[in-house]
Amino acid sequence: MIEFRKEYFADERDDTLNEIGKPTQRQDMLGHVTGRSPFFDDHLFDGLLHLKCLRSPHHHARIRSVDTSEAERMPGVRRIIRARDVPHNLNTLLSLMGFGLDDEPMLADKKVAYVGEPVVAVVAESERQAYDAIAKIRVDYDVLPHVLDVEEALKPGAPSVNPTYPANTFTYHEKYDHQKLRFGDVEAALRQADHVVEGRYQMSPIEQAPTETCGAIAAPETNNRYVVYTSTQALFFSLGTAAKILKLSSNRMHFIGGTVGGGFGGKVDSIHEPMAILGCMLTGRPVKFIWNREEEMQVGAPRGAERWYITDGVMNDGRIVARKFTGYFDSGAYTRLSSYAIIKSVGHLPGPYTIPNVSADVYCVFTNRTPATAMRGFGITGVDFAIETHMDKVAHRVKMNPIELRLKNAYLDGDMKAHRRLAKNTALVECCQVVAEKAKWSIGPEYRAMSSLKGGGGERAAIPHTIIDNRGLARPASGLGSYQPPPAPGYTPTPAYTPPSYSPEPLPVRPYEPAQAAPPPVAPSPTTSRPAGNRFSSISGLRRR
Numbered sequence: 001m002i003e004f005r006k007e008y009f010a011d012e013r014d015d016t017l018n019e020i021g022k023p024t025q026r027q028d029m030l031g032h033v034t035g036r037s038p039f040f041d042d043h044l045f046d047g048l049l050h051l052k053c054l055r056s057p058h059h060h061a062r063i064r065s066v067d068t069s070e071a072e073r074m075p076g077v078r079r080i081i082r083a084r085d086v087p088h089n090l091n092t093l094l095s096l097m098g099f100g101l102d103d104e105p106m107l108a109d110k111k112v113a114y115v116g117e118p119v120v121a122v123v124a125e126s127e128r129q130a131y132d133a134i135a136k137i138r139v140d141y142d143v144l145p146h147v148l149d150v151e152e153a154l155k156p157g158a159p160s161v162n163p164t165y166p167a168n169t170f171t172y173h174e175k176y177d178h179q180k181l182r183f184g185d186v187e188a189a190l191r192q193a194d195h196v197v198e199g200r201y202q203m204s205p206i207e208q209a210p211t212e213t214c215g216a217i218a219a220p221e222t223n224n225r226y227v228v229y230t231s232t233q234a235l236f237f238s239l240g241t242a243a244k245i246l247k248l249s250s251n252r253m254h255f256i257g258g259t260v261g262g263g264f265g266g267k268v269d270s271i272h273e274p275m276a277i278l279g280c281m282l283t284g285r286p287v288k289f290i291w292n293r294e295e296e297m298q299v300g301a302p303r304g305a306e307r308w309y310i311t312d313g314v315m316n317d318g319r320i321v322a323r324k325f326t327g328y329f330d331s332g333a334y335t336r337l338s339s340y341a342i343i344k345s346v347g348h349l350p351g352p353y354t355i356p357n358v359s360a361d362v363y364c365v366f367t368n369r370t371p372a373t374a375m376r377g378f379g380i381t382g383v384d385f386a387i388e389t390h391m392d393k394v395a396h397r398v399k400m401n402p403i404e405l406r407l408k409n410a411y412l413d414g415d416m417k418a419h420r421r422l423a424k425n426t427a428l429v430e431c432c433q434v435v436a437e438k439a440k441w442s443i444g445p446e447y448r449a450m451s452s453l454k455g456g457g458g459e460r461a462a463i464p465h466t467i468i469d470n471r472g473l474a475r476p477a478s479g480l481g482s483y484q485p486p487p488a489p490g491y492t493p494t495p496a497y498t499p500p501s502y503s504p505e506p507l508p509v510r511p512y513e514p515a516q517a518a519p520p521p522v523a524p525s526p527t528t529s530r531p532a533g534n535r536f537s538s539i540s541g542l543r544r545r
Contacts, residue, residue, distance in 0.1 A: 043229045048288055049287045050289075052127065054119050055295075060146035062111045068120060070138075074136060077130075079123040080120060081120065081282065083106075086245065087245065089107065100170065113368055123282070150328035150329075151307070171474045177474040178361055179343060179346045181418060184357030185357055185466070189313050203303075203307075210263055215230075216272040218280040218286065219280060220285075225252050226280055227254040232255075235255050246274050269337055303372065303378075304329050304338050304341065310386060314398055316398060317398075323358050325361070327362035331365060336371045337373050339364045345380065352428045358418040361472070401444075404447050406428065407432050407443070410426070411456075414461055433448060
């Protein structure tokens with residue numbers, strides 16, 4: 001892997017980080033306050049047509065028939081677009097990078113999988129005429145059983161939501177039905193902990209609610225190309241998606257972004273552009289496809305719901321010796337970007353804490369809800385909420401100052417992460433100290449004297465002997481629990497995970513001992529000093545601003 005360090009971009013960004021506390025003017029501020037910032041909807045074309053969609057009223061239903069005959073005769077209607085008119089009527093953004101399979105139709109054909117899924121598009125002279133025509137379309141549905149809860153969706157016999165992933169879980173690497181992390185022996189450490197603290201944490205879907213709703217305008221150019229003005233946050237993702245869905249070479253499309261009137265991640269994987277271009281191709285005239293506010297709230301892809309179960313093994317002095325996660329991301333009916341969010345979340349575990357035994361099983365689950373996508377802190381925000389809420393619960397159980405609990409368990413430079421990478425440029429210790437100072441929250445002198453530069457590495461850099469298993473291979477649609485992979489040599493099966501019982505009584509107190517002796521670690525020497533200058537200057541992955 002190539003690490004993009006700041007020297008490659010030295011002429012693009014000043015890294016002195018000295019703007020905090022100064023009244024610095026945004027570059028685009030004058031355009032915003034004077035009304036001169038260009039938005040996609042500011043581009044006017046003679047003969048502009050308007051595209052609107054007929055949407056499913058059902059969570060899950062088979063489409064028996066569609067009758068558009070009356071709508072075709074309505075005033076102003078120039079084209080009715082059906083699934084058969086879409087050149088490649090399956091899509092998912094991440095398949096552009098070879099990650100996952102195309103699973104979402106641009107227009108539903110055989111069935112609908114969520115309320116609001118588009119079935120038919122109408123292109124008309126005005127928005128009012130398009131809506132009037134939509135009201136005349138008749139769709140005969142055969143309503144099917146649906147599932148709206150992630151754990152219900154994983155039970156044997158649950159309705160199959162997504163034909164591409166019939167077991168209702170995304171398949172990773174064409175093999176695994178979830179993302180898994182193993183570091184040390186969590187079960188042994190839990191048995192030996194003084195306290196076991198369990199928690200269940202739920203985040204609901206959150207709509208980004210941009211002031212400017214999602215949309216695009218496509219128009220034919222004289223050189224056999226199509227110009228597209230769009231509100232997308234990811235211009236080249238949108239270009240690649242349109243090229244795939246429409247089976248057009250990308251050099252035949254001229255995409256022009258502009259000011260995004262709010263996005264927050266919700267305009268990364270929009271498909272307004274290919275829909276507008278298709279309307280333009282079929283009519284030969286400019287076409288605008290923009291959601292109204294009701295559509296933005298109903299079918300705009302939200303931050304996906306998350307459910308997390310966390311179990312901690314804790315010693316009386318506040319040391320967390322084991323942390324176990326089971327997580328469920330509600331992807332909605334199709335993949336969108338949820339499968340990637342899970343990779344990010346598992347890469348973030350167990351939070352900014354040095355814990356010698358960590359286990360995680362995290363699932364991307366399909367339900368008959370609106371497909372989910374990115375939102376600020378995508379893949380991290382929800383699990384961070386769960387982790388930090390759980391830290392407060394642990395502090396209450398062991399009767400410890402919650403900031404001191406975080407300081408006791410914080411990553412220090414040179415510590416080994418659960419992903420077998422040494423921690424560097426850590427700063428939780430200093431952040432907690434500043435928070436305590438600003439909030440006038442008393443912490444002990446030994447915690448005020450801590451530094452993320454001191455005390456890390458050594459034994460804390462060891463990679464423990466890790467208990468692994470073969471569970472997690474993708475299971476067939478005929479029954480989620482019907483397939484059992486052959487056990488690995490020496491592997492003893494453990495019972496299937498069930499949600500915590502929330503017993504208020506802690507487990508019997510036992511002195512903590514390592515579950516198994518770890519082999520001598522092979523790890524770099526702990527970091528004891530940093531080069532002069534900005535302590536964060538070596539962070540890789542700086543992006544163009």
